[in-house]
Amino acid sequence: xxxxxxxxxxxxxxxxxxxxxxxxxxxxxxxxxxxxxxxxxxxxxxxxxxxxxxxxxxxxxxxxxxxxxxxxxxxxxxxxxxxxxxxxxxxxxxxxxxxxxxxxxxxxxxxxxxxxxxxxxxxxxxxxxxxxxxxxxxxxxxxxxxxxxxxxxxxxxxxxxxxxxxxxxxxxxxxxxxxxxxxxxxxxxxxxxxxxxxxxxxxxxxxxxxxxxxxxxxxxxxxxxxxxxxxxxxxxxxxxxxxxxxxxxxxxxxxxxxxxxxxxxxxxxxxxxxxxxxxxxxxxxxxxxxxxxxxxxxxxxxxxxxxxxxxxxxxxxxxxxxxxxxxxxxxxxxxxxxxxxxxxxxxxxxxxxxxxxxxxxxxxxxxxxxxxxxxxxxxxxxxxxxxxxxxxxxxxxxxxxxxxxxxxxxxxxx
Amino acid sequence: xxxxxxxxxxxxxxxxxxxxxxxxxxxxxxxxxxxxxxxxxxxxxxxxxxxxxxxxxxxxxxxxxxxxxxxxxxxxxxxxxxxxxxxxxxxxxxxxxxxxxxxxxxxxxxxxxxxxxxxxxxxxxxxxxxxxxxxxxxxxxxxxxxxxxxxxxxxxxxxxxxxxxxxxxxxxxxxxxxxxxxxxxxxxxxxxxxxxxxxxxxxxxxxxxxxxxxxxxxxxxxxxxxxxxxxxxxxxxxxxxxxxxxxxxxxxxxxxxxxxxxxxxxxxxxxxxxxxxxxxxxxxxxxxxxxxxxxxxxxxxxxxxxxxxxxxxxxxxxxxxxxxxxxxxxxxxxxxxxxxxxxxxxxxxx
Numbered sequence: 001x002x003x004x005x006x007x008x009x010x011x012x013x014x015x016x017x018x019x020x021x022x023x024x025x026x027x028x029x030x031x032x033x034x035x036x037x038x039x040x041x042x043x044x045x046x047x048x049x050x051x052x053x054x055x056x057x058x059x060x061x062x063x064x065x066x067x068x069x070x071x072x073x074x075x076x077x078x079x080x081x082x083x084x085x086x087x088x089x090x091x092x093x094x095x096x097x098x099x100x101x102x103x104x105x106x107x108x109x110x111x112x113x114x115x116x117x118x119x120x121x122x123x124x125x126x127x128x129x130x131x132x133x134x135x136x137x138x139x140x141x142x143x144x145x146x147x148x149x150x151x152x153x154x155x156x157x158x159x160x161x162x163x164x165x166x167x168x169x170x171x172x173x174x175x176x177x178x179x180x181x182x183x184x185x186x187x188x189x190x191x192x193x194x195x196x197x198x199x200x201x202x203x204x205x206x207x208x209x210x211x212x213x214x215x216x217x218x219x220x221x222x223x224x225x226x227x228x229x230x231x232x233x234x235x236x237x238x239x240x241x242x243x244x245x246x247x248x249x250x251x252x253x254x255x256x257x258x259x260x261x262x263x264x265x266x267x268x269x270x271x272x273x274x275x276x277x278x279x280x281x282x283x284x285x286x287x288x289x290x291x292x293x294x295x296x297x298x299x300x301x302x303x304x305x306x307x308x309x310x311x312x313x314x315x316x317x318x319x320x321x322x323x324x325x326x327x328x329x330x331x332x333x334x335x336x337x338x339x340x341x342x343x344x345x346x347x348x349x350x351x352x353x354x355x356x357x358x359x360x361x362x363x364x365x366x367x368x369x370x371x372x373x374x375x376x377x378x379x380x381x382x383x384x385x386x387x388x389x390x391x392x393x394x395x396x397x398x399x400x401x402x403x404x405x406x407x408x409x410x411x412x413x414x
Numbered sequence: 415x416x417x418x419x420x421x422x423x424x425x426x427x428x429x430x431x432x433x434x435x436x437x438x439x440x441x442x443x444x445x446x447x448x449x450x451x452x453x454x455x456x457x458x459x460x461x462x463x464x465x466x467x468x469x470x471x472x473x474x475x476x477x478x479x480x481x482x483x484x485x486x487x488x489x490x491x492x493x494x495x496x497x498x499x500x501x502x503x504x505x506x507x508x509x510x511x512x513x514x515x516x517x518x519x520x521x522x523x524x525x526x527x528x529x530x531x532x533x534x535x536x537x538x539x540x541x542x543x544x545x546x547x548x549x550x551x552x553x554x555x556x557x558x559x560x561x562x563x564x565x566x567x568x569x570x571x572x573x574x575x576x577x578x579x580x581x582x583x584x585x586x587x588x589x590x591x592x593x594x595x596x597x598x599x600x601x602x603x604x605x606x607x608x609x610x611x612x613x614x615x616x617x618x619x620x621x622x623x624x625x626x627x628x629x630x631x632x633x634x635x636x637x638x639x640x641x642x643x644x645x646x647x648x649x650x651x652x653x654x655x656x657x658x659x660x661x662x663x664x665x666x667x668x669x670x671x672x673x674x675x676x677x678x679x680x681x682x683x684x685x686x687x688x689x690x691x692x693x694x695x696x697x698x699x700x701x702x703x704x705x706x707x708x709x710x711x712x713x714x715x716x717x718x719x720x721x722x723x724x725x726x727x728x729x730x731x732x733x734x735x736x737x738x739x740x741x742x743x744x745x746x747x748x749x750x751x752x753x754x755x756x757x758x759x760x761x762x763x764x
Contacts, residue, residue: 084702089662090456090655091702098449098703118561119657125564126580138558187549189558189659196558216546 023079024070024336026051027099029110029120034086039321040112043135044082045314046322047109049306050329051078058309062302063334063360070337078333081105085116092116096123096131106342107132107332112321114138115189121149128344130351134328135321138193142375148344150351150370152328154379156190156266159289160197162381163238163264164205166287166395170406171206176261181207182234184225184241184249187214191240194266198238209234219245222252230258240266247278254282254411261407262287264383267320271384271391280389285408288391289381291363292323299399303362318362327363331356364399423601424684435594442586449703451582455654457695458589459647464675464687465596466643469603471673472682474636475616480521480537481672483544484641486664487514488648490548493560493658496577498553503577507649514645517544518638526633529619533633541664549660559659562652577653585654592650593688596643601684603639612636616682644672678748680757689757694744701740 028047031040055077058065069075081103085092092111099105100123107130111117117136124131125146132150133141139155154162171178183198185191195212202210211232215225222245229237237260241249246269253259264287269275271288292303303318306326310318318326331354336342339350356368364382371377383395385404392402419429438458442451463485470476488510495506517540525536549557567573567580579585603609611632614622623629652658662668679690 086702087661089657089659090651093655093657094449094452094456094699095703097452098447101448115559115657115659115662118559119655122561122564122656140558140561144561187546187557188661189556192557214550216549 023077024073024107024342025079025081025103025105026332027096027103027105027108027110028080028082029085029092029095029099029108029116030082030112031087031116032084034088036087036112040084042314042316042319043112043321043325046310046318046326047134047329048080049309049313050326051080051333053306053309054078054330054333058305060302060305062306062362063330064337065302070333072337073342078336085111085113085120087113087116089115089119092120093123096120097127100124100127100129105129106336106344107347109134109325109328109332111136114141114193117141121146124148128348130344130348132328132332132351134325134331138189139197142373145373148348148374150374150376152331152365152368152376152379153291153324154365154381155375156193157197157200158379159266159381160194160201160238162289162383162395164201166264166383167236167262168205169395170262170404174406176407178235178261179207180209180232180234181211181236181238182229182232182260183210183212183238184229185212185214185239186241186245187216190267194238194240207236215245217242219248222249223256226252226256226258229253230256235261237263238266239263239270241269243269243272243274246270247275250275250279250282250286257411259408259410263408264289271386276386276389276391281414282411283389284386284414285405286386287394288384288386290320290384291365291381292318292320293364293382293384293391293393300359300362300364302360306362323362327361327365327368330361331368364393364396426685438590439587442583448582451586453696453699455582455586455589456699457691458586458593459650460671460675460695461688461691462589462592462596463644463647463672464679464691465593465600465684466640466647467672468640468676468682468687469600469612469643470633470636470640471676472686473604473609473616474612474633476526476633476636477534477673478537478637478640479534479666479669479673480539480541481640481644482664482666482668483517483521483537483541484514484644485648485651485668485672486541486544486548486658486660487517488645488650489652489658489663490554490560490648491645492577492649492652493562494554497560497562502575503649503653504575507646510645510649511642514641515638518641519634522634522637523630526630526637538666538669541669542666545660545664548664555659557660559657562656564656578656585650588650592643592646595646597684597688599639599643603636604684608632608635674745678745683757686757697744698741705740 028044030044031037032044053060053062054064055069057068069077081099083095085095096108099108108124109132111120111133112135114136117133118141121131125148128148130148132152134152137153137155139157142149142151167178181202183195185195198210213225213228215222266289270286271290276283307318334356335347335350335354340346352370354368354370358365358367365379367378368376369378380396382393382399384391385394387402394400394402394404421428423431441454445451467481470478491510491513492503492506495501495509521536521540525533548554565576565578567576567578573579611627614627615629615632619629675690675694676687678694680686
């Protein structure tokens with residue numbers, strides 16, 4: 001009975017919350033069910049934290065933290081309308097349309113899955129409502145040239161550019177020749193976009209051979225793929241894998257004696273605690289491209305405090321996707337604060353004029369500035385390398401915490 | 415006239431069918447918000463697919479867990495023809511139907527000669543196989559999929575030719591037509607000698623065969639009819655969402671959703687899948703829209719708050735999956751108390 005009373009009280013609370021007039025409404029479109037449920041939920045927590053910081057008063061060195069609400073707008077608060085799309089494009093599209101027409105949102109933030117961001121932002125473009133993503137990284141999203149779409153995150157194209165620039169730096173610094181490149185990727189749109197980006201860039205960065213090998217999602221065996229890799233004998237391997245297959249892949253590399261000079265992984269799977277625990281010494285020297293790292297705490301003054309708040313909410317440290325969407329949320333708050341009015345056109349104009357310094361974020365980005373297609377041109381990531389079971393930023397130089405080990409020693413010399 | 419109106423089509427008087435049809439046709443004129451139209455569009459789409467699945471699964475008793483293959487063929491044919499070849503949907507529909515017929519024959523021809531569960535297995539494996547091929551095939555956008563270029567039509571005829579409408583209303587009536595078509599085809603098959611052969615096969619295959627029914631061929635025809643309607647639904651989906659990708663068009667999840675609709679609504683009946691769709695789809699959509707996370711709450715209260723904290727978290731929609739819990743509960747209740755489907759329940763009240 002007490003539970004029933006709690007439920008009733010909560011529902012009553014919910015009912016009154018809808019009636020608030022003077023507020024800015026932001027629609028959040030993220031997966032809390034389906035294959036990405038866990039990551040999606042944590043990402044959502046990162047975003048909620050960002051807007052809580054904007055709405056409340058916190059002693060954190062971030063813009064909008066100390067003041068409650070948006071200062072230029074008389075302390076107006078932001079209300080979030082959250083809905084789960086479960087990774088389904090048609091749902092994302094319907095939700096975006098419902099949020100715009102019924103909830104009258106001023107702006108939509110989404111969507112984790114690029115496959116959902118694509119149709120959902122189509123709807124936003126139709127209605128002229130701004131759509132901001134902090135985590136959907138398919139380059140096709142901004143290539144459409146929408147007027148309402150803004151991507152704060154680096155795209156896979158940018159990630160590949162980071163990898164290649166880093167490799168180029170290494171080549172010059174260490175004098176090690178690198179000619180032959182392979183890409184090993186899980187076969188979903190995220191993984192294939194890395195292969196695509198590599199195809200478009202490898203020649204420009206001094207490689208003459210590229211092989212791409214893909215494997216199905218949730219595979220249990222990678223031997224035939226690794227044998228192909230071994231026969232190709234690339235100098236460098238770029239990889240896009242999820243947590244379990246990243247571990248399986250490295251185990252298979254070691255078992256079959258495939259040892260490239262460096263493995264560069266997109267995403268956080270090569271830097272998770274599980275990865276290092278499962279592989280021990282064999283995890284060492286792998287590189288990951290990420291957009292957040294706890295060591296940034298020394299370089300980005302607000303990171304430590306934000307990380308603590310995030311840990312208090314979720315019991316986990318801040319990681320890539322929540323940190324990126326957190327950053328996007330603050331970009332949105334900044335644009336809303338500067339916008340002449342809360343009409344969609346003024347918000348879009350304000351977003352277009354965004355110019356945030358990297359030091360005012362918790363991300364490794366140089367800053368946030370959108371080009372005419374709405375892509376953040378200052379979005380660079382961070383490359384980390386594992387040493388003795390811990391990962392350390394090694395690139396870009398100004399955020400580096402340790403020297404690079406390259407080429408990686410063979411499996412038997414660790 | 416009165417006698418005709420009182421005539422019953424599978425228990426439902428013609429007058430009632432006409433009234434329901436008119437109500438459905440008038441609905442979007444009353445419900446002008448896109449979301450409310452969308453809910454019914456998806457209900458009609460899934461209803462049509464449930465009815466199509468039922469030709470094979472309900473009448474002939476051949477359970478297919480691979481119907482998303484035909485849905486995906488329709489969706490991909492439309493998207494590829496439009497985006498890459500520049501062909502209008504009216505041109506791509508025959509292409510889609512031809513491809514889907516070939517796919518159905520390839521699935522059915524070898525497996526329908528066998529007994530038992532081979533068809534079920536083959537339907538899943540072939541769908542998954544094609545799913546993997548499409549996910550790797552750059553021509554079809556591989557795992558990234560194909561996104562339509564948005565076309566701003568000049569006038570209604572132009573929009574119809576391009577199959578892209580700014581408003582949901584034309585989509586609504588196209589889905590309405592699809593559902594009508596599926597029902598008419600199902601009914602026609604059900605009442606024909608062919609339909610009786612199918613039922614005979616379902617009830618006792620040996621007896622049917624000994625009476626001269628060509629079992630393999632009948633099953634195959636049923637599969638082709640069923641696949642064709644599902645393919646039409648797929649082309650509609652592609653034109654509606656303007657984006658296709660492998661995992662939301664030809665995966666096991668979609669296949670299961672299609673047969674759930676028919677099974678929970680009432681397998682082998684004319685109205686069952688429609689009823690199933692109109693219960694399951696709106697319930698899912700509404701639960702998600704209003705319970706999946708409307709208000710921002712953090713998870714920290716859950717750590718030491720016990721069940722009360724969880725309930726409050728869910729009641730406030732704090733990003734929890736209450737919608738999915740409720741959906742699961744609904745399925746369990748139907749399965750436990752009403753194995754004959756929702757239709758069986760209504761019949762009992764009657």
